[in-house]
Amino acid sequence: xxxxxLNGVAVRGIVSAxxxxxEDTTDLAVRFGEDAARRLATATGIHARHRVAPDQCTxxxxxxxxxxxxxxxxxxxDSVDLLVFVSQTHDQVLPATACLVQRxxxxxxxxxxxxxxxxxSGYVYGLWAAGSALATLLPRADGRPAxxxxxVGDTTTRLLxxxxxxxxxxxxxxxxxxxxxxDPAAVPITVDLGTDGAGAPYLMAAGxxxxxxxxxxxxxxxxxxxxxxxxREVPAAIAATLAAAGWSPxxxxxxxxxxxxxxxxxxxxxxxxxxxxxxxxxxxxxGNTSSASVxxxxxxxxAGMLKAGPARVLLSGFGVGWxxxxxxxxxxxxxVCETLVLPP
Numbered sequence: 001x002x003x004x005x006l007n008g009v010a011v012r013g014i015v016s017a018x019x020x021x022x023e024d025t026t027d028l029a030v031r032f033g034e035d036a037a038r039r040l041a042t043a044t045g046i047h048a049r050h051r052v053a054p055d056q057c058t059x060x061x062x063x064x065x066x067x068x069x070x071x072x073x074x075x076x077x078d079s080v081d082l083l084v085f086v087s088q089t090h091d092q093v094l095p096a097t098a099c100l101v102q103r104x105x106x107x108x109x110x111x112x113x114x115x116x117x118x119x120x121s122g123y124v125y126g127l128w129a130a131g132s133a134l135a136t137l138l139p140r141a142d143g144r145p146a147x148x149x150x151x152v153g154d155t156t157t158r159l160l161x162x163x164x165x166x167x168x169x170x171x172x173x174x175x176x177x178x179x180x181x182x183d184p185a186a187v188p189i190t191v192d193l194g195t196d197g198a199g200a201p202y203l204m205a206a207g208x209x210x211x212x213x214x215x216x217x218x219x220x221x222x223x224x225x226x227x228x229x230x231x232r233e234v235p236a237a238i239a240a241t242l243a244a245a246g247w248s249p250x251x252x253x254x255x256x257x258x259x260x261x262x263x264x265x266x267x268x269x270x271x272x273x274x275x276x277x278x279x280x281x282x283x284x285x286x287g288n289t290s291s292a293s294v295x296x297x298x299x300x301x302x303a304g305m306l307k308a309g310p311a312r313v314l315l316s317g318f319g320v321g322w323x324x325x326x327x328x329x330x331x332x333x334x335x336v337c338e339t340l341v342l343p344p
Contacts, residue, residue, distance in 0.1 A: 001237065002193040003244050009131040010186035011329070013073050013336030014306075016176040016292065016299040017065035017153075019056060020344040024048040028169055031162065040169045045262025049172030049287035050341070051157045057091040061175035062151040063104050064342055069177045070105075072336035075147065077106040081137055082148035083113040084130040086122040086291050088320070089155045090115065093209070101151065119154065120258050120319030121193075122291030124327045126150045127178070127315075128191045134180055148180040154290035159205045159219040167219050170261070172287035176295035179336075187310070187330040190245035192237050199229055199322030226319060227264055234318050235271045237326050242314070245328035249273035252328075253311040254302060258318050259283035259293040274314075293317070298331075299339045309333035 025047055028037040041047045052061070062085070070077065083105075085098040098113035107113070112133070118125050130150045137146040153175025160168050202225035207215025242248065255274040257265050259282055269279040282297035289296055294315050298306060305311050309332015318324035 001240050003240065004128060004132070004191045004193070006128065006131040006135065006189040006191065008182055008184045008186055009135055009189065010181050010183035011331050011334065012179040012181050013069050013334050014176060014178045014295050014299050015065045015069040015072070015336060016174060016296040016339045017061045018050040018174050018286070018339065018341050019052045019061060020342055021051045021053060022048055023051050032165055036165065037169070040165065043263065044170060045281065046170060046283055046287045048285045049157070050174065052155045052173045056155065058087045058089050058153045058155050058175060059091050059097050059101050059104070061155070061173065061342065062153045062177060063101060065175050065177040065340065066101070066105055066149055066151055068338070068340060069179055069336055073179055075179065078108045079144060079147055080107050080111055080149055081140070081146045082130060082134055083107060083111055084116060084126055084133070084148065084150050085113070086116045086118055086126040086150070086152040087154055088117055088119045088290065089158065090117070118323060119290045119321070120260070120293070121317040121321065121323040121325040123152050123176070123294040124191065124315055124317050124325035125193065126152055127189065127327055128193065128325070130180055131189065134182060145182040150178040150180060152176050152291040152295060154292060156219065156290050159217050161218050166223060167221050170288050171219070172289050174286060174289035174292035174296050176292045176299070178295060189327055189329040190241055192241040192244070192326045194233065194237055194324045196233070196322040199225065202226060203320040229322050230264060230268060230318055231271065233322070233324055234268060234316060237324055238272045238314065238316055241326040241328050247312065247328055251312060252278060252314045253305070254278055254280050255314045256280045256294055256297050256302070257316050259286070259297055260288045260319065291317070296339065299337050303337040306332040306334045306337045
């Protein structure tokens with residue numbers, strides 16, 4: 001386990017963005033039959049998902065989220081020092097999507113911008129990477145605290161075979177923007193990170209890149225292996241994070257786990273000592289949105305609590321890789337915390 005602590009880094013706001021198009025169990029029934037669609041929804045807890053249009057990329061969701069966040073915070077574009085973009089569905093092979101987003105947002109040329117290629121664990125990894133990098137920046141000449149934008153998102157539906165019932169009913173598209181700022185008074189954020197590449201074959205889009213350029217990029221998932229991995233690795237990581245933060249499960253106001261499958265979340269909640277009233281379930285209308293699932297759950301299910309703040313939250317993302325990351329963070333009051341549905 002790689003344990004870390006972020007000191008002096010505060011989360012100021014979060015905005016999630018969803019595409020306009022929605023697919024629900026009625027649409028699935030056309031392909032799989034009514035009984036199968038109903039059983040899938042009951043088993044997973046997922047009844048609808050937002051899907052991008054064929055020409056929409058991840059940045060097309062992330063940029064409006066970031067614009068709304070900057071506007072809500074009153075942050076000028078030239079006050080941002082760092083941009084971290086986390087996704088597994090980048091706009092193109094190169095350049096880094098962060099470079100394209102820097103220009104679209106009108107951020108200054110002095111900004112540091114880079115991509116991280118991660119999925120389900122990506123939000124917490126991104127918090128750690130962006131927060132760690134932000135903390136190393138020298139003070140600004142104008143005296144303003146150093147600031148970062150963390151953008152996460154995936155358009156996984158563009159990788160799906162619509163007739164593959166193992167993945168088609170599960171995944172949706174979303175992005176989220178989080179604003180970070182240096183603040184010596186901020187409560188430290190404790191993070192635990194882990195990786196086991198032996199799990200790579202069980203959740204993979206093997207085609208479309210350098211290893212298999214002539215094969216289509218299609219998502220494959222072995223759900224049994226994913227479930228086994230989650231129950232094997234994640235409870236210990238959560239326990240280690242809580243111990244390092246000096247928290248017990250009773251100290252946590254909300255447990256925000258990767259929103260992959262309701263049964264999996266509930267089973268994991270039992271293993272980590274999360275009472276049902278503290279376990280966030282926010283996947284029914286969104287499905288599994290990969291790297292965006294944790295921040296989307298925050299803005300969708302906890303906006304009121306986080307605006308009032310402070311709230312102690314346990315954030316944990318886990319899956320493709322295998323990769324997992326957990327954070328114990330005290331969030332709020334947040335000036336901005338909202339979910340946008342973008343116009344078609």
